[in-house]
Amino acid sequence: MLRQYELVERVKTYDPDADEALLNRAYVFTMQAHGTQKRASGDPYFSHPIEVAGILTELRMDDETICTALLHDTIEDTVATVEEIERRFGPNVARLVDGVTKLSKIEAQSESERAAENLRKFLLAMSDDIRVLLVKLADRLHNMRTLHFIANEDKRRRIARETMEIYAPLAERIGMYEFMREMQTLSFRELEPEAYESITRRLEQLHAEGGDLVAKIGSGIMLQLSRAGIKVEVSGREKHPYSIWKKMEERHVSFEQLSDIMAFRAIVDTEEECYRALGIIHRKWPMVPGRFKDYISTPKRNGYRSLHTSVIHSEKMRIEVQIRTREMHEQAEYGLAAHWAYKRGPGGVENDHQIGWIRDLVEILDHADTAEEILEHTRMAMYQDRIFAFTPKGELIQLPKGATAVDFAYAVHTSLGDQTIGAKVNRRVVPLRTPLENGDQVQILKSKARQPQPEWLSFVTTGKARAAIRRFVRHKERDEMMNLGKQILDDLIDRLPTTIGADAVDNAIRRLNLPDRDSLLEAIGRRGLSDRDVMEALMPGSAATLSERPPREQQHVISIHGLTPGVAFRLADCCHPVPGDRIVGLSRFNEGITVHNIDCPRLADGVDADWLDLSWGDRSEGGVARVTVTVKNEPGSLGVMAGIFGTHGANILNLNLANRDRAFHEFIVDLEVTDLAHLTRIIAALRAADAVVLAERLYPTGEHIPDDTKPAVEPLAIPGAAH
Structure with missing residues (x-):
């Protein structure tokens, strides 16, 4: 001590x-x-x-x-x-x-x-x-x-x-x-x-077998550089056990197969001599392809500067050599402390190049919602290897490997990331999910009307981008829940036995122990409060007048892949998609996400919306399909149609007589089915019935789904069907 x-x-x-x-x-x-x-x-x-x-x-x-x-x-x-x-x-x-x-x-x-x-x-x-x-x-x-x-x-x-x-x-x-x-x-x-013990023991064995190999190799490097007139200090060391273990894990090799467990440092006087020394070393010993890194011309984000190369020094022995000036060496040894400036005045002088990333981490803290998100995003920001990309004005932006144009936009500024609509990489328009490469010049195309898209979460790699997108998704989801809650609240107020006073909603918020009106609307929209609870809070005693009604949400389990968990959606009334259909989502500002059948003609009106590639979840079941059924105008035909629906367990939600003449009656039927296969069986059974002339799935404009399943032979009568 x-x-x-x-x-x-x-x-x-x-x-x-x-x-x-x-x-x-x-x-x-x-x-x-x-x-x-x-x-x-x-x-x-x-x-x-x-x-x-x-x-x-x-x-x-x-x-x-x-x-x-x-x-x-x-x-x-x-x-x-x-x-x-x-x-x-x-x-x-x-x-x-x-x-x-x-x-x-x-x-x-x-x-x-x-x-x-x-x-x-x-x-x-x-x-x-x-x-x-x-x-x-x-x-x-x-x-x-x-x-x-x-x-x-x-x-x-x-x-x-x-x-x-x-x-x-x-x-x-x-x-x-x-x-x-x-x-x-x-x-x-x-x-x-x-x-740890295994690697340490193996290193000790190498010392015993090869003597002081580090000193011998270091002396050889110093001799070569000194002969060329370069004043140099050379030191060497074995890589520490964790670094060796990490390389073994990453490369899936044994200790014996690792050839670059030694690293040497050459300290020279000037930056020019760094490059001279590099040339001398490469002329003397073969360079290992892909192992040269120039951190002098493109420093690491923490300010580190040095030349790194790996060469084959003797029989299959690879060594790493780092070449730097003394000033660079001080930076490498002491890092941020080497640039200390606090004694120059209150608060000191902040080195933006050194600690700008800290501001990124603090911004991540502001955006993250849970403890797990904080750790995930900050570890992303601290761990990953870097690439270098440039703005059109030549500003250097450092990103982790695998980063995309969206990551680049958020690295420049959060507002730019939020407004991104496209990107040009090296003057060529590319998809936003395209990984960037070292040296790419990136131009972000933006629009103030644009907003972050939930699907970006599937390809962004930086914690800053992921945190900002998740924050927007949470806010958007909350807005959607509040809009839905307002509709339900208005409906419940209309169903009260008498008109409520101006303070009734505020009183209800207090009775429900909620902080404000927004929280009330969100709770109603998320179905965290029952209709009965809300009505009773608005007008005590009124819940007894609540009549049973079908709930607003789907009666069956509906899950959709491609949507951020928790984001509200609705199945389009125009095409009535059911599980098994190919589907796509249309997202419009303040309107939420509407799920359409891929063949829905209304999709042509979606040019102003964001399109989402969706698919049904594994456990999705239940939906409403609209079909048109034309039957013969004869006794028992309607019974045949209804009997087929009943036999196949399809509930009729709505039945309309769309057209009638002396020979045929055309009905528009909304059916509750489990999935597309269920609907297909029902349509096939209808077509097989003698009383049915036509059975098709109906779309909003009256168009029918193209179908190659229509029988090519005379239909068989369904046993027991009434004609």
């Missing part, structure tokens, strides 16, 4: 103007506040915040950040308060300590909700001051170093999993690769102990 004077001397070494008195007060305060508290290791608790502060001195953090590290557990774990911290150490330190305080008191019903709430508060805090992130990462790193002292295995695994899924990716995104690697290694050791 660092002693007080050692910690102060470390800070003064790189920051002579640091407030020594502030650091001393914080050191003494944390020791006094934590007192006799112990950690699981048996060490005094105050050793933890002191070690966290020591980790941050390696990043050369300012005195306020070091002070925050010393105090970061005092508010939660001692009797200290935010007000006391502010009084003793100033408002900046108090704000930082409050932002980085552990969130263990959060009560959540599930582990995912707890992790999501931690992440939500964490991201919101660090968006206000990025130093919160740096202190929290150092705190988590030290906790991982001492994780083995925790006796409860489930708790150890939970902490390790949270570190692997949230904190290690965060460290990577701000360029703190050493933090990331150590967190991953320690988490991997806890989560996959057998794999």
Whole structure:
């Protein structure tokens, strides 16, 4: 554990103007506040915040950040308060300590909700001051170093999993690769102990068999570059166990089949020498195709810059070589901390290139609805490999692999994503679901009348796009439910025994314990309230007058693939689609989604609507079909028709005499059937009856569905049918 004077001397070494008195007060305060508290290791608790502060001195953090590290557990774990911290150490330190305080008191019903709430508060805090992130990462790193002292295995695994899924990716995104690697290694050791031991043992065997191979190869690289007149420092290392295991999993290969487990770093003076060194290395050793990456001309989103290449150094041994300047190396080692600027003024200077992605994550938090969505979207934003695409003006947009034009639009701005109607990639119009490639130039076509489409969720890859689309879908669904609820409410008011007063609806809202009118309409639309409950709330005692009536919703189970779950829809009255029909959805603003048969003539009027490719769900059953039946004008014919309907279990909902003359009667019949196969059997039975001249499924304009099933031979009479 660092002693007080050692910690102060470390800070003064790189920051002579640091407030020594502030650091001393914080050191003494944390020791006094934590007192006799112990950690699981048996060490005094105050050793933890002191070690966290020591980790941050390696990043050369300012005195306020070091002070925050010393105090970061005092508010939660001692009797200290935010007000006391502010009084003793100033408002900046108090704000930082409050932002980085552990969130263990959060009560959540599930582990995912707890992790999501931690992440939500964490991201919101660090968006206000990025130093919160740096202190929290150092705190988590030290906790991982001492994780083995925790006796409860489930708790150890939970902490390790949270570190692997949230904190290690965060460290990577701000360029703190050493933090990331150590967190991953320690988490991997806890989560996959057998794999960790196996890989570690194999690495030790390689050391014993090949001696110090890393040093030999590094010396060879340095010799080649020095002969060319390049001043260079070369260092090498084996990739850490988690990185090796991940490659084995991704490539489905054994340890022996992995050939690139060594990585070397060449540090030169200038950017020009980076490219010179690359040429020399490629001339000396064959390059592995597809393994060269130029992060100098196109830096990673976290600001990382370097040249990466893989070469075959000797007999089938592939090695990775990274070439960079010293400035690039500092950025790679310290990440965002290498560009520290807070001492230049209140709040410091924000590096947009470094932490613009944090604003994306905060926007995701605003759009996400559930804990699971928060974790899903933020992990998307932190984990995925990147590609580079350009706006027509040449602005660089970084996206995960597999991203589409819709993802690109939302990456530029949320409003642009919402208004997207099309895209041109490299001046050629492409479908919105087309994956983008490195170097693509993307032009988004937009319209203010356009809105996000639920089907976009099937192909977007970024958390930001998915969160924004889901938010719109939820709002649109709520609007549709409220519109339906208003219609039902108006109908119920009309059915009351007398006219209600102006305050009746407000009184009903209070009786039903709802917050406002919108909530009432939504509850009615979702059928969360029965007609009886609503009428009784509007006018106590009126529910006794409620007459039975068919419910507004379908009597049978209807599910449709291609619609976002929960989005309201209705089956078109014009074509009466039934399960088994090929169907399509028409979506119009403020009108919801109407499901049509693919052969419905009314689809020609749908040029102003958004078309949705739909299909029936596996358990869908029940629908209303309209048929036209022409029977002979003779006694018993109507009975034959009705008998066929009854025999096949089809309920007649409506029967109209459409036309009559001396020879024939034409009826329009609305039938309740289970599916298309049921309807087809009924029509075939009608056509087989001698009393029936014509039986067809009817469409709104009087057109009939083209049908190749009409009998080619004389129809057989149905046994027992009346003529």
